[in-house]
Amino acid sequence: MHGSNQTISSFDFVFMLTRNDQTIADAEQHLETVLSAGIKHIGFKDVGLPFGDLKRLNDRIKKAGASSYLEVVSLDRESELTSAKAALELGVDYLLGGTRADEVAPLLKATPIKYYPFPGNVVGHPSILEGSIDEIVKSALKLSKLDGVDGLDLLGYRAPENAEEVIKAVCAAVSLPVLVAGSINSVQRIRAVHQAGAAAFTIGTAALDGSFSTASADLASQLAVITDTLIELSGRFGPN
Numbered sequence: 001m002h003g004s005n006q007t008i009s010s011f012d013f014v015f016m017l018t019r020n021d022q023t024i025a026d027a028e029q030h031l032e033t034v035l036s037a038g039i040k041h042i043g044f045k046d047v048g049l050p051f052g053d054l055k056r057l058n059d060r061i062k063k064a065g066a067s068s069y070l071e072v073v074s075l076d077r078e079s080e081l082t083s084a085k086a087a088l089e090l091g092v093d094y095l096l097g098g099t100r101a102d103e104v105a106p107l108l109k110a111t112p113i114k115y116y117p118f119p120g121n122v123v124g125h126p127s128i129l130e131g132s133i134d135e136i137v138k139s140a141l142k143l144s145k146l147d148g149v150d151g152l153d154l155l156g157y158r159a160p161e162n163a164e165e166v167i168k169a170v171c172a173a174v175s176l177p178v179l180v181a182g183s184i185n186s187v188q189r190i191r192a193v194h195q196a197g198a199a200a201f202t203i204g205t206a207a208l209d210g211s212f213s214t215a216s217a218d219l220a221s222q223l224a225v226i227t228d229t230l231i232e233l234s235g236r237f238g239p240n
Contacts, residue, residue: 010234011194011198011199011200011230011233011234012040012041012200012230012234013041013190013200013201013202013203013226013230014041014042014043014069014179014200014201014202014203015034015039015041015042015043015202015203015204015207015223016042016043016044016045016069016071016202016203016204017030017031017034017042017043017044017057017204018043018044018045018048018071018204018205019204019205019208019209020126020205021045021047021073021125021126021127022045022047022048022073023044023045023047023048023049023054023057024048024208025048025049027044027049027053027057028053028056028057028060030208030219031057031060031061033219033220033223034219034223035064035066036220037220037223037224037227038227039066039223039227040065040066040067041066041067041069041200042061042066042067042068042069043068043069043070043071043094043096043202044057044058044069044070044071045070045071045072045073046070046071046072046073046074046079046083046086047073047074051086051089051090054070054086054090055089055090058070058090058091058092062091062093067093067094068090068091068092068093068094069092069093069094069095069096069202070083070086070087070090070092070094070095070096071095071096071097071153071181071202072084072095072096072097072098073097073125073126073127075099075122075123075124075125075127077100077103080098080099080100080103080104081100081103081104081107083098084098084104084107084108085107087108087113088107088108088111088113092113093112093113093114094113094114094115094116095108095113095114095115095116096116096117096153096179096181096202097116097117097118097122097127097153097181098117098118099117099118099122100117101115101117101143101146101148101149102146104117105117105146105147105148105149106148108148109147109148114150114151115148115149115150115151116149116150116151116152116153116177116179117143117149117152117153118152118153118154118155119136119139119140119143119152119154119170120135120136120139120140120154120155120159121135121139122155126158126182127155127158127182128155128158128159128160129154129155129156129158129159129160129166130159130160133162133165133166133169136159136166136169136170137169137170137173140152140154140170140173140174140178141173141174144174144175144176149176150176150177151176151177151178151179151199152170152174152176152177152178152179153179153181154166154167154170154178154179154180154181154198155181155182156170156180156181156182156193156196157180157182157183157184157189158182158183164192164196167180167192167193167196167198168196168197171196171197171198172197177199177200178197178198178199179198179199179200179201179202180193180196180198180200180201180202181201181202182202183206184201184202184203184206185203185205185206185211185212186206186211186212187212187225187229190226190229190230190233191229191233194233194234203226206222207219207222207223207226208222210222212225212226213225
């Protein structure tokens with residue numbers, strides 16, 4: 001892609017500087033730990049910090065040679081369109097989420113930003129994915145045919161049931177890359193997402209809260225467990 005030093009070209013993950021669907025107040029301090037761990041895909045949400053702080057965060061991510069991701073969790077139309085315009089002003093590499101792809105995609109069409117909207121019926125905050133597997137797949141197929149959509153941001157583990165079946169079904173149905181976001185809080189779930197055929201996944205709250213290693217709760221140790229799992233699954237860590 002244009003405008004970024006890193007692309008998701010094999011199974012990898014985006015570290016989100018977020019907790020409970022909001023950008024954390026101390027995102028800049030945690031960013032140093034994330035960059036030191038060699039993470040090349042780093043994101044934040046459209047809520048939680050003022051625009052100026054998000055701009056500084058995005059600039060730091062890109063200066064370090066990583067790709068930046070803004071995920072939209074605001075579900076009303078005005079907020080979603082405002083967030084899409086903020087993505088343009090910030091200069092992020094990827095815009096994730098949102099439910100109004102027919103309105104957002106045209107805003108991004110002449111830009112280098114890659115766009116991965118939410119398939120399915122997404123409600124609430126933190127976001128929940130509602131609907132049957134067939135309904136979610138139907139939504140994913142419709143989005144995948146929309147001009148300007150580059151991939152899908154699937155809230156697989158936010159589905160009330162059959163989460164892994166939802167992920168498998170969407171990955172099998174569409175040719176676009178599927179990024180699985182939300183509530184990936186164990187090595188077992190990373191393995192399941194890989195097996196389902198996803199291109200990537202996001203992790204935020206779980207690593208910040210120490211879910212991946214009981215031996216040490218610090219973020220560096222959590223990231224080490226995740227990256228070791230990626231090495232095991234894909235034979236490499238970090239896209240070229």
